Amino acid sequence: xxxxxxxxxxxxxxxxxxxxxxxxxxxxxxxxxxxxxxxxxxxxxxxxxxxxxxxxxxxxxxxxxxxxxxxxxxxxxxxxxxxxxxxxxxxxxxxxxxxxxxxxxxxxxxxxxxxxxxxxxxxxxxxxxxxxxxxxxxxxxxxxxxxxxxxxxxxxxxxxxxxxxxxxxxxxxxxxxxxxxxxxxxxxxxxxxxxxxxxxxxxxxxxxxxxxxxxxxxxxxxxxxxxxxxxxxxxxxxxxxxxxxxxxxxxxxxxxxxxxxxxxxxx
Amino acid sequence: xxxxxxxxxxxxxxxxxxxxxxxxxxxxxxxxxxxxxxxxxxxxxxxxxxxxxxxxxxxxxxxxxxxxxxxxxxxxxxxxxxxxxxxxxxxxxxxxxxxxxxxxxxxxxxxxxxxxxxxxxxxxxxxxxxxxxxxxxxxxxxxxxxxxxxxxxxxxxxxxxxxxxxxxxxxxxxxxxxxxxxxxxxxxxxxxxxxxxxxxxxxxxxxxxxxxxxxxxxxxxxxxxxxxxxxxxxxxxxxxxxxxxxxxxxxxxxxxxxxxxxxxxxxxxxxxxxxxxxxxxxxxxxxxxxxxxxxxxxxxxxxxxxxxxxxxxxxxxxxxxxxxxxxxxxxxxxxxxxxxxxxxxxxxxxxxxxxxxxxxxxxxxxxxxxxxxxxxxxxxxxxxxxxxxxxxxxxxxxxxxxxxxxxxxxxxxxxxxxxxxxxxxxxxxxxxxxxxxxxxxxxxxxxxxxxxxxxxxxxxxxxxxxxxxxxxxxxxxxxxxxxxxxxxxxxxxxxxxxxxxxxxxxxxxxxxxxxxxxxxxxxxxxx
Numbered sequence: 001x002x003x004x005x006x007x008x009x010x011x012x013x014x015x016x017x018x019x020x021x022x023x024x025x026x027x028x029x030x031x032x033x034x035x036x037x038x039x040x041x042x043x044x045x046x047x048x049x050x051x052x053x054x055x056x057x058x059x060x061x062x063x064x065x066x067x068x069x070x071x072x073x074x075x076x077x078x079x080x081x082x083x084x085x086x087x088x089x090x091x092x093x094x095x096x097x098x099x100x101x102x103x104x105x106x107x108x109x110x111x112x113x114x115x116x117x118x119x120x121x122x123x124x125x126x127x128x129x130x131x132x133x134x135x136x137x138x139x140x141x142x143x144x145x146x147x148x149x150x151x152x153x154x155x156x157x158x159x160x161x162x163x164x165x166x167x168x169x170x171x172x173x174x175x176x177x178x179x180x181x182x183x184x185x186x187x188x189x190x191x192x193x194x195x196x197x198x199x200x201x202x203x204x205x206x207x208x209x210x211x212x213x214x215x216x217x218x219x220x221x222x223x224x225x226x227x228x229x230x231x232x233x234x235x236x237x238x239x240x241x242x243x244x245x246x247x248x249x250x251x252x253x254x255x256x257x258x259x260x261x262x263x264x265x266x267x
Numbered sequence: 268x269x270x271x272x273x274x275x276x277x278x279x280x281x282x283x284x285x286x287x288x289x290x291x292x293x294x295x296x297x298x299x300x301x302x303x304x305x306x307x308x309x310x311x312x313x314x315x316x317x318x319x320x321x322x323x324x325x326x327x328x329x330x331x332x333x334x335x336x337x338x339x340x341x342x343x344x345x346x347x348x349x350x351x352x353x354x355x356x357x358x359x360x361x362x363x364x365x366x367x368x369x370x371x372x373x374x375x376x377x378x379x380x381x382x383x384x385x386x387x388x389x390x391x392x393x394x395x396x397x398x399x400x401x402x403x404x405x406x407x408x409x410x411x412x413x414x415x416x417x418x419x420x421x422x423x424x425x426x427x428x429x430x431x432x433x434x435x436x437x438x439x440x441x442x443x444x445x446x447x448x449x450x451x452x453x454x455x456x457x458x459x460x461x462x463x464x465x466x467x468x469x470x471x472x473x474x475x476x477x478x479x480x481x482x483x484x485x486x487x488x489x490x491x492x493x494x495x496x497x498x499x500x501x502x503x504x505x506x507x508x509x510x511x512x513x514x515x516x517x518x519x520x521x522x523x524x525x526x527x528x529x530x531x532x533x534x535x536x537x538x539x540x541x542x543x544x545x546x547x548x549x550x551x552x553x554x555x556x557x558x559x560x561x562x563x564x565x566x567x568x569x570x571x572x573x574x575x576x577x578x579x580x581x582x583x584x585x586x587x588x589x590x591x592x593x594x595x596x597x598x599x600x601x602x603x604x605x606x607x608x609x610x611x612x613x614x615x616x617x618x619x620x621x622x623x624x625x626x627x628x629x630x631x632x633x634x635x636x637x638x639x640x641x642x643x644x645x646x647x648x649x650x651x652x653x654x655x656x657x658x659x660x661x662x663x664x665x666x667x668x669x670x671x672x673x674x675x676x677x678x679x680x681x682x683x684x685x686x687x688x689x690x691x692x693x694x695x696x697x698x699x700x701x702x703x704x705x706x707x708x709x710x711x712x713x714x715x716x717x718x719x720x721x722x723x724x725x726x727x728x729x730x731x732x733x734x735x736x737x738x739x740x741x742x743x744x745x746x747x748x749x750x751x752x753x754x755x756x757x758x759x760x761x762x763x764x765x766x767x768x769x770x771x772x773x774x775x776x777x778x779x780x781x782x783x784x785x786x787x788x789x790x791x792x793x794x
Contacts, residue, residue: 029281030281030284033281033284033285033288034284034288037288037289037291037292040292041291041292041295044292044295044296044299045295045299047299048299048302048303051303051306052793055306055310056793058755059755059756059757060757060792060793065792066757066792066793067793069790069791069792069793070793073786073791073793083714083715083716084715084716085715085716085717086716089716089718089781089785090714090716090718090778091718091778091781091782091784091785091786092785094782094785094786095782095785095786095788095789095791096789098786098789098791099789099790106789106790107790107792145740146736148734148752148754149736247754247755247756248754248755248756
């Protein structure tokens with residue numbers, strides 16, 4: 001018997017249907033893999049950006065401006081591939097890409113926002129910079145005069161501890177939407193009950209919170225995530241932390257808010 | 268139609284995708300890790316440089332403290348010389364004080380004896396008694412003289428010995444070893460070597476030492492002779508005034524500043540020499556050891572350590588009680604003895620050592636001189652020492668002159684030994700024979716647009732800063748107190764920082780300098 005030489009037309013159709021049914025899943029597997037690896041790369045850069053932000057803050061009295069400048073510099077390669085050939089020197093392209101994401105008054109009030117024109121319609125903060133330490137309330141004087149003479153064995157030296165929340169832009173079409181809705185459902189933020197994109201025959205995907213144990217995201221992070229995803233701007237909050245001793249005295253003037261604008265307070 | 272290979276092709280493509288993504292992610296992770304490592308090593312090196320500088324400055328400051336202590340002791344020795352002479356002045360002063368009763372009774376003798384007056388006998392006896400007392404004190408002075416020259420010379424030598432200290436040479440040794448270390452980036456080098464342990468090859472991380480880095484070290488550190496340079500540490504002082512004031516203010520011992528206790532000792536010494544029944548009423552003594560301007564026997568207006576002086580003055584009051592009736596039974600006499608010693612530099616022969624009723628039998632410029640002074644420092648007797656460049660202490664734009672120190676650490680991805688990790692992919696696609704090949708290079712050597720990025724470079728800035736803890740933090744930086752500390756700062760911590768940083772980067776890593784310039788122009792501030 002040699003079925004391959006003379007297949008029945010019915011069997012041929014069966015294969016086509018099978019393909020059609022599994023194709024979305026297959027496509028998602030490939031695109032999703034790509035997207036997940038890119039998120040992993042984004043996470044690495046977020047760690048690096050947190051390091052640079054803390055290093056800048058530690059040497060600049062805890063000032064948010066250089067911290068945001070440094071963090072933006074660290075994340076830049078994942079925000080815009082400036083190294084591609086283009087007009088001007090690579091250094092120039094890098095500086096342009098960097099400056100274009102920090103708003104009009106970056107020397108005084110840098111606002112790390114996505115640029116709709118350059119970032120496929122995304123807007124809003126690229127990252128949030130949360131200063132876990134020092135707390136504003138612990139700075140009583142204009143300047144922390146004893147920053148270099150911690151009492152005791154030195155373990156209580158004033159530290160700058162930072163949590164960077166990178167609103168990582170998902171770039172891979174289809175996968176961005178699917179992953180975003182899966183995440184929202186998993187976190188119990190938004191159930192998904194429309195057609196299952198991975199199995200079109202399934203009219204009600206029924207993605208919802210399945211486990212009581214989910215990542216404990218801050219309320220404000222959840223709200224921001226829901227709001228952006230529902231607006232079709234697919235992002236994923238990547239969190240990275242870093243800490244270092246304050247190498248310069250923390251200044252009260254730099255701690256009028258606990259977190260670096262535009263990061264909301266109370267994170 | 269054969270469909271058997273379909274899955275295999277799909278599988279192969281998926282596998283390729285997986286391999287690509289895994290290697291790229293590994294590559295990015297390694298690059299980020301290596302960049303953080305590079306920066307951390309640069310920070311450690313910059314911090315160590317700053318700590319070494321702060322320690323050297325503290326060493327220099329402590330030696331200056333020792334020098335100040337030495338000079339205080341010198342004013343003490345000089346004070347003792349003057350005060351000892353004051354004892355001789357006092358011996359003479361007692362004689363002088365007796366002159367008043369002597370004149371009184373001698374006048375009676377003159378008036379009454381020719382006419383055989385009633386007081387002739389008692390007055391004549393009183394005159395004889397007084398002259399006997401006076402000659403007793405003169406004898407005592409001669410007795411002292413026998414020992415005097417030997418001891419006085421020794422005391423003079425001791426004062427001189429305090430001036431010829433080795434402080435300056437020690438300070439210069441300390442400073443030049445620091446400068447040498449920083450110029451050659453030795454400390455940074457040893458930290459890089461530590462970081463290289465267990466690495467792929469010996470000198471993966473290199474601490475740079477080039478012309479630009481060295482010129483920043485010189486500019487920040489080298490204050491030169493007499494503070495002619497702009498750096499923090501002057502190899503010889505520009506101005507000694509603050510040191511002289513510190514010394515004058517440190518003469519805490521009240522004997523040196525006011526001869527407290529000096530009078531009582533002299534009183535006790537004179538008392539047994541007094542003839543019985545006469546009373547030594549009071550002996551007072553004031554005086555000081557100090558560093559006045561040339562020839563000034565006072566420090567009340569100004570001090571500048573051209574010379575070393577000590578002087579003593581005071582009063583003696585005694586009562587002659589031995590006149591027999593009908594003469595007035597007692598008569599009070601007083602005097603004001605003085606003494607001083609003056610020590611000038613070797614070529615100035617106007618040294619002096621004198622006291623009421625006497626002076627050195629040896630030439631004072633042999634016994635009480637100070638040492639040689641270099642022509643450009645003359646006249647003066649203040650020893651050499653290093654000092655903080657006080658031309659800078661008012662310059663907030665230059666961090667009040669406190670030195671910032673750069674460290675530059677480099678990892679050269681382009682070196683042949685630097686075998687790329689297996690995940691650093693490099694492909695060359697020849698898509699058509701005619702067109703140029705398309706390359707994918709993930710090794711971190713070249714950007715797609717051709718820029719050489721092989722020199723991964725990290726720059727870090729440390730600073731040695733002066734901070735006296737507590738409410739004294741406004742105290743200007745100086746080499747009188749060992750309160751120097753170290754920390755990391757922005758590479759642009761002072762007004763020259765932007766220029767210095769660009770110069771250093773340009774010589775160390777051209778592409779980094781380009782990026783620096785481009786970002787700086789846009790307003791990047793996290794250097």
